[in-house]
Amino acid sequence: MSNTPIRPSDGELAILRVLWSRGPSTVRDVLTELSKVRDMGYTTVMKLMQIMVAKGLVVRDESARTHIYQAVQEEESTQSFLLKELMDKAFEGSASSLVMRALSSTKADERELDEIQAFLKRLKKERR
Amino acid sequence: MSNTPIRPSDGELAILRVLWSRGPSTVRDVLTELSKVRDMGYTTVMKLMQIMVAKGLVVRDESARTHIYQAVQEEESTQSFLLKELMDKAFEGSASSLVMRALSSTKADERELDEIQAFLKRLKKERR
DNA sequence: GTAAAAATGCGAAGCGTTTCGTTGACATAT
């Protein structure tokens, strides 16, 4: 059972986000959603999604004429993967320094800070 | 005063890390350091560093025959930049969800968690 | 002084990502 996560490129990640939020979708669905932000052609999105099938990032249902695509990996595991990658590349693998940098360089408001604090407490409890 | 941060590529980031930890260095210095991890040729590193000069990621002192390179941006601002980028691309711009994902998906030990907690407290104090 | 070693600069090739034009298959409406 090789559960090796696959690194999505930037464009692929944008598509994955649509699939995560919308659930199984067609190429046109994704294009419509992406068009709100980026400006891409139909075949561009299609090609990317075909490549993603080849990579194993998505699966597709070809039973109908219009194929339906679905993300293979969970959003959470992809997020974890990308974080780990950045951690290794720019934070010497230290989770805490990444977290502290994230906290100090963004304007997380009071409510968010509280949320994180509560989360930390829960985490510490679980860890013993 | 255009303080637009420039996105370093992976290879460039690896070089930047050497420059941040060693301070101003020659191509050979960087190569020696990088060789411990990756396996690259001299001209490869050199070319990358030349491109970095062109991009404005590093400056170099050409007064001596052997040029000396120095990072332009601080490590902190580059880290912030990369975090912000990931935040936008994979966390809908939410700092707290990024932080919580980072915390739950890594094995930060007790000490690190304490450190973060203390940091949070300090941060909240400063914020008012 | 000459040979060897080291540094710079240039150009190009390989690769992955992104983009899109074109073609052919299929569906729908007239």
Add this chain to the structure above:
DNA sequence: ATATGTCAACGAAACGCTTCGCATTTTTAC
């Protein structure tokens, strides 16, 4: 049944990143 529109498939081009070979210049060592 024919015209119009939608879709999938393919190939190619453009771009950035990475790598390296080669030529040239400079330093060092004998």
